[in-house]
Amino acid sequence: MKKIKINSFAILAFVVTFIFTTFNANANQTRENVIKRGSVNCGVSQGVPGFSNADASGKWAGIDVDFCRAVAAAILGDANKVKFTPLSAKDRFEVLKAGDIDVLARNTTWTLSRDGGLALDFIGTNFYDGQGFMVRKAANINSAKKLNNVKVCVETGTTTELNLRDYFKANKLQYEPVAFTKSDEAVAAYDSGRCDVYTTDKSGLAANRTKTKNPADHIILPETISKEPLGPVVRGNDENWANITRWTLNVMIEAEELGVTKANVDSLKSTDNPAIKRLLGLEGETGKNLSLGNEWSYNIIKQVGNYGESYEANVGPKTPVGLARGLNQLWTKGGILYSPPVR
Amino acid sequence: MNKENIKNWLKVNLFSNWYNSIISLFVLLIILSIIPSLIDWAIIKATFVGKTKSDCKAGGACWVFISVWFEKLIYGFYPDKQLWRVNLAFIILILTITSAFFVKPKIKPYILFFLIFIFPIIGFVLIHGGFGLENVETRVWGGLSLTFMLTFFGIIFAFPLGVLLALGKRSELPVIKYFCIAFVEFWRGIPLITVLFAAAIMFPLLLPANTNVDKLLRVAIGIGIFESAYVAEVIRGGLQSLPKGQYEAAKSLGMSYWKMNFLVILPQAIKTVIPGLTNTFIALFKDTPLIILVGLLELLGMVNLAKSNSYWLGMAVEGYIFVGLIFWFFSYLLSRYTQSLEKKFSTEKH
Numbered sequence: 001m002k003k004i005k006i007n008s009f010a011i012l013a014f015v016v017t018f019i020f021t022t023f024n025a026n027a028n029q030t031r032e033n034v035i036k037r038g039s040v041n042c043g044v045s046q047g048v049p050g051f052s053n054a055d056a057s058g059k060w061a062g063i064d065v066d067f068c069r070a071v072a073a074a075i076l077g078d079a080n081k082v083k084f085t086p087l088s089a090k091d092r093f094e095v096l097k098a099g100d101i102d103v104l105a106r107n108t109t110w111t112l113s114r115d116g117g118l119a120l121d122f123i124g125t126n127f128y129d130g131q132g133f134m135v136r137k138a139a140n141i142n143s144a145k146k147l148n149n150v151k152v153c154v155e156t157g158t159t160t161e162l163n164l165r166d167y168f169k170a171n172k173l174q175y176e177p178v179a180f181t182k183s184d185e186a187v188a189a190y191d192s193g194r195c196d197v198y199t200t201d202k203s204g205l206a207a208n209r210t211k212t213k214n215p216a217d218h219i220i221l222p223e224t225i226s227k228e229p230l231g232p233v234v235r236g237n238d239e240n241w242a243n244i245t246r247w248t249l250n251v252m253i254e255a256e257e258l259g260v261t262k263a264n265v266d267s268l269k270s271t272d273n274p275a276i277k278r279l280l281g282l283e284g285e286t287g288k289n290l291s292l293g294n295e296w297s298y299n300i301i302k303q304v305g306n307y308g309e310s311y312e313a314n315v316g317p318k319t320p321v322g323l324a325r326g327l328n329q330l331w332t333k334g335g336i337l338y339s340p341p342v343r
Numbered sequence: 344m345n346k347e348n349i350k351n352w353l354k355v356n357l358f359s360n361w362y363n364s365i366i367s368l369f370v371l372l373i374i375l376s377i378i379p380s381l382i383d384w385a386i387i388k389a390t391f392v393g394k395t396k397s398d399c400k401a402g403g404a405c406w407v408f409i410s411v412w413f414e415k416l417i418y419g420f421y422p423d424k425q426l427w428r429v430n431l432a433f434i435i436l437i438l439t440i441t442s443a444f445f446v447k448p449k450i451k452p453y454i455l456f457f458l459i460f461i462f463p464i465i466g467f468v469l470i471h472g473g474f475g476l477e478n479v480e481t482r483v484w485g486g487l488s489l490t491f492m493l494t495f496f497g498i499i500f501a502f503p504l505g506v507l508l509a510l511g512k513r514s515e516l517p518v519i520k521y522f523c524i525a526f527v528e529f530w531r532g533i534p535l536i537t538v539l540f541a542a543a544i545m546f547p548l549l550l551p552a553n554t555n556v557d558k559l560l561r562v563a564i565g566i567g568i569f570e571s572a573y574v575a576e577v578i579r580g581g582l583q584s585l586p587k588g589q590y591e592a593a594k595s596l597g598m599s600y601w602k603m604n605f606l607v608i609l610p611q612a613i614k615t616v617i618p619g620l621t622n623t624f625i626a627l628f629k630d631t632p633l634i635i636l637v638g639l640l641e642l643l644g645m646v647n648l649a650k651s652n653s654y655w656l657g658m659a660v661e662g663y664i665f666v667g668l669i670f671w672f673f674s675y676l677l678s679r680y681t682q683s684l685e686k687k688f689s690t691e692k693h
Contacts, residue, residue, distance in 0.1 A: 046635065046644060047651030054648055056411050058420045085482055086648070087638040091544050095638065098547040100558070184650075184659040211657035320653040 030102050030234070030241035031075065031291060039081045042068035043101040046086045049207040050314045050321035051107045051127070051230075060084045064105035066310040067126055067232055069303070070248045071103060074296040079303035093118055096235060103245055104233040107203070109159070118236075123246040125231040126307075127315075128327040128336060130224035131163050132202040134209060137219050139196060144223035148173045153186040153195035155179070160200055163226040187211050201228055203315065206322040244290050251297045253339040254279055255306035257330050262305040265298065278343050286342060297342070307337065385664075396655055408658040409665050412649045416665070419485015419640055425477060429488050432466040436495070440680075459499050466492075481559040485640040487669065493563055493641070494628045500567030501627070505574025506613075510604060512579055523575070530572035535630055538565045543637035562634055570627050577619040581612030614688045621681040625674045642666055 034040055044052035044064055052062040060082075069079040085101055096104045097119065107129075108114075110122040133152075135141050144167075154161050156179035168175045178195050180186040183204065190198035191212045200208065202224060209215045232249065234242050255261070258276050260268055268276055277283040280301075281294035290296070304310065311328065315321040329335025357367040388403025391410070399405035409416070418426055439462065443454050470492070472478035484492070511523030530538075542565035543558055550556065585608060593603040613620070632643040640648060646662035649655060 046638070046640065047648035049651050049653040049656060053652045054415070054420070055652060055654075056415060056649070058415060058423075083480075083482065085638065086640055086644075088636050091540070091637050094544040094548070098544070100547070100555075207653065207656055211659075314653075320656060 030238045031244060034075055034102055038076065039083050040068060040072040040075065040103065041083050041085060041101045042071070043087045043092055043095060043104040043106055044068070044084050045106045046088060048107055048204075050203065050319060050323070052084075052105065061314060063126060063310050063314045064107060064232070066304050066314065067105050067249060067252075068103060070252060070300045071245055073299040073303045074244060074248050074251075074292060077293075077295065077299050079299075093120060093233075096120065096233060099235075102234070102241070107230045108233055110229045110231050114233075120233050121236045121242045122231050122233055123242055124249045125229040126249055127203065127230040129201045129203045129228035129230050130327075131160055131199060131226040131228065132205050132224055133221045134190070134198045134205050134218050135196060135221060137217050141221070144221045144225065145171065145173075147175065147197060149175070150196040151176045151178055151194065152197045152199055153178050153180065153190040154199050155183055155186055156181055159226070159228075164199055167225045183208060184211070202326075203230075203321070203323060207320065210320050210322075240291060244292065247286075247290060247342070248300060249307075250339040251279065251300050251342060252304070252307040252310065253330070253337050254342045255297075255301045256308040256337075257332065257339065260301055260306060261309060262302060265301045269298075284343060396658075404661050404664075405658060406661060408649070408655060408661050412645075412655075415486060415649065416642060416645050417487045419489055419645060420483035421485070421488070422479060422483070425479055428469045428476065428479075432469040433488070433491065435465065436462065444683075459503065463496070463499060466495075481557050484559065486645045487642045489639065490628070490631050490641040493566060493631045493634070494624070496563045497566045497570050497627045498624055500564070501570035501574045501623075504567070504571035505578055506609065508571060508575035509578035509582060512575065513582060527572045527575050530569050531576070535566070535569055536633055536636065538569045539633060539637050541565070558637070559639060562637060562639065566627070566630070570623065573623045573626075574620065577616050577623055578609075578612060580619065581614075581616035582608065584615055585611055614685075617681055617685045617688070621678055625677055628674060628677065629670060642669065 042065075044060065044062075047053050048062070048064075050062055052060060052064040054060050065082075065084070068082045068084070072082045073079040085095070087095055087101075087104070087106060089106075092104055092106050092108065093114075095101055105126075107127065108122075109129075110125060114120065115122050133144050133147065135147075141147065147168075152164060152175050154164055154177050161177065161179065164175075164177065175197075178186075178189060180189060183200060186200075187198060187208045188211075189195060198205075198208070202220070205220050209218050209220070212218060232245060234245055236242075258273070258279060260276060260279065265280070269280060269282065271277065274283060278286065280298045281287055281296065285294070287294040287296045305313075308330075311325065312318065315323045317324055325333075325335060327336050329337060331338040358364045384403045386403075388401045389406055390399040390401050390403065391406050393399065393407040394411060396405065396408070398407055414423075414426075418429060421429060439454060439458060443451060446454065468474055468476065470479065470484070471481070508523050508527055511519045512527065514520045514523070539562055542561040546556070546561055547558075589607060589611065590603065593607040598606070631641055634641055635644040635647070643666050646666055650658045650662045
């Protein structure tokens with residue numbers, strides 16, 4: 001009997017190793033696969049204003065979309081060689097793990113359990129989000145600290161709901177949550193007067209304000225009650241690929257810091273500034289360290305632009321999403337965006 | 344109808360006694376309070392012509408949203424230049440189905456054969472590519488056309504399988520019988536959403552790396568198998584309604600098992616369960632939006648995508664009404680079609 005047990009255990013062990021080795025067959029090959037395929041497969045949302053969305057002609061846009069385009073520019077030299085796959089919040093990580101996509105840029109919050117528990121790597125933060133509140137101007141509330149005995153419209157089953165509870169508990173304030181499954185319902189209920197407050201991530205507050213009957217009647221309170229760093233994700237078994245994507249994002253931030261834009265990148269090729277020379281790959285061997293050509297960073301800036309350009313075009317104050325830079329400003333200008341040196 | 348008749352009709356149907364009168368007045372009040380504002384919003388104050396959200400200033404519904412996004416809502420991200428291929432596939436389908444009304448009964452089995460075995464191949468080649476046609480990945484399929492494709496595939500996959508399962512459940516061979524019972528009970532016992540998640544997410548994890556079965560295909564087969572369990576039970580209901588004499592008569596003519604079932608039993612059984620089958624297929628049609636959860640964008644998914652475009656925020660009501668009307672219209676069409684089938688196949692004298 002004992003012998004049989006050992007045998008079956010050995011078989012099991014063999015099967016498990018076999019499965020794991022076949023699983024890992026894809027490790028460290030993402031870059032090669034992308035080059036062979038001629039396109040970057042990018043997982044995006046099923047429609048989040050300003051982050052990833054399509055227009056009526058089927059063209060994708062948003063800051064997450066720009067990131068994917070930048071990755072394609074870096075590797076393939078053409079920002080248009082991206083294939084977008086819309087994913088739901090529920091299946092996004094599994095699709096990435098299964099290898100259907102190369103990078104997930106789907107306004108995903110970076111948390112310890114996701115980074116450590118899922119065999120995935122968050123490669124940085126391309127948007128610092130956080131939960132905020134919207135109230136009616138007529139209510140004369142100018143700070144979240146003054147929210148007491150209010151009805152709050154919130155989406156159920158999200159961290160938003162939990163943050164809300166924590167905030168009111170910590171500040172010893174009374175509130176009554178009114179929960180909805182969809183943001184459209186929550187906003188409509190708030191607009192019709194069923195709640196005094198509407199809460200969601202700040203990136204969504206301004207966009208949702210445009211859905212009310214009279215957007216000018218509502219204000220967004222200054223407080224941010226939670227940390228939601230949103231960033232792109234890749235599989236955890238490919239160091240080279242993680243580096244390529246991480247430095248793609250860093251190059252976009254560094255380019256803004258150095259004042260390199262889509263428009264002036266060509267004229268700056270003749271600059272004497274060593275930092276810009278390194279950024280554009282005219283000096284040093286930044287590309288080689290990532291197994292890329294030295295044009296990689298130039299292609300990103302030329303074809304997609306720097307971080308600030310992408311921000312202003314997709315979520316900035318001039319767009320319907322209407323978000324001021326806030327935390328997403330460069331560290332030199334009062335924000336927390338900071339790229340390690342590109343050298 | 345003259346005045347006297349109307350008065351009479353009102354009295355008999357709406358005001359026959361005091362409590363009926365109260366209910367009638369109450370319902371009338373509700374209708375009067377809802378309908379005018381609805382018409383006002385949907386038609387009178389609505390904007391029909393324009394190109395952007397800012398064209399909608401009248402305060403009513405913004406149907407511009409639907410017209411601008413129409414192509415995407417119908418075809419998803421399918422490339423513009425290749426749209427004729429989707430259209431051609433659906434035209435062939437519609438022509439085949441309508442032709443069934445005008446041909447001789449003898450030809451009908453061939454039409455059915457064409458629909459179940461040949462048309463899917465033609466449709467697949469047209470829409471997916473091959474034989475000189477440019478390849479269009481399933482990733483870009485979407486909108487109403489995807490809803491139809493899934494429904495059609497679900498029906499032609501589930502129907503034959505369901506028939507076999509129904510026969511298998513009544514089989515005298517224990518292996519077949521208990522396999523069919525287990526199969527039906529298993530698929531009927533789990534929710535569709537579980538099937539979709541398993542097909543879309545779990546299944547690829549079980550495959551060795553670098554083998555890739557298309558996600559849409561996995562999901563479509565999942566839906567097909569799920570529905571086949573329901574179809575099997577509906578058809579079994581029909582089989583049980585047949586008197587024993589039918590089986591005995593067929594056997595006494597020396598018919599084999601398959602001949603007996605396909606020539607005598609099934610034609611009668613399926614005819615009696617047409618309402619139940621219609622029910623199942625309409626439910627299948629209306630279940631397709633669930634695929635949103637595994638990242639596929641059929642009609643409802645495309646509306647969700649469109650209404651969350653930064654420049655089209657706040658169009659949820661228009662979008663959902665459009666989806667609702669489309670689903671109602673095609674469910675109704677399917678229901679009318681099968682009603683006409685029922686009348687056609689009816690052997691009872693009226």
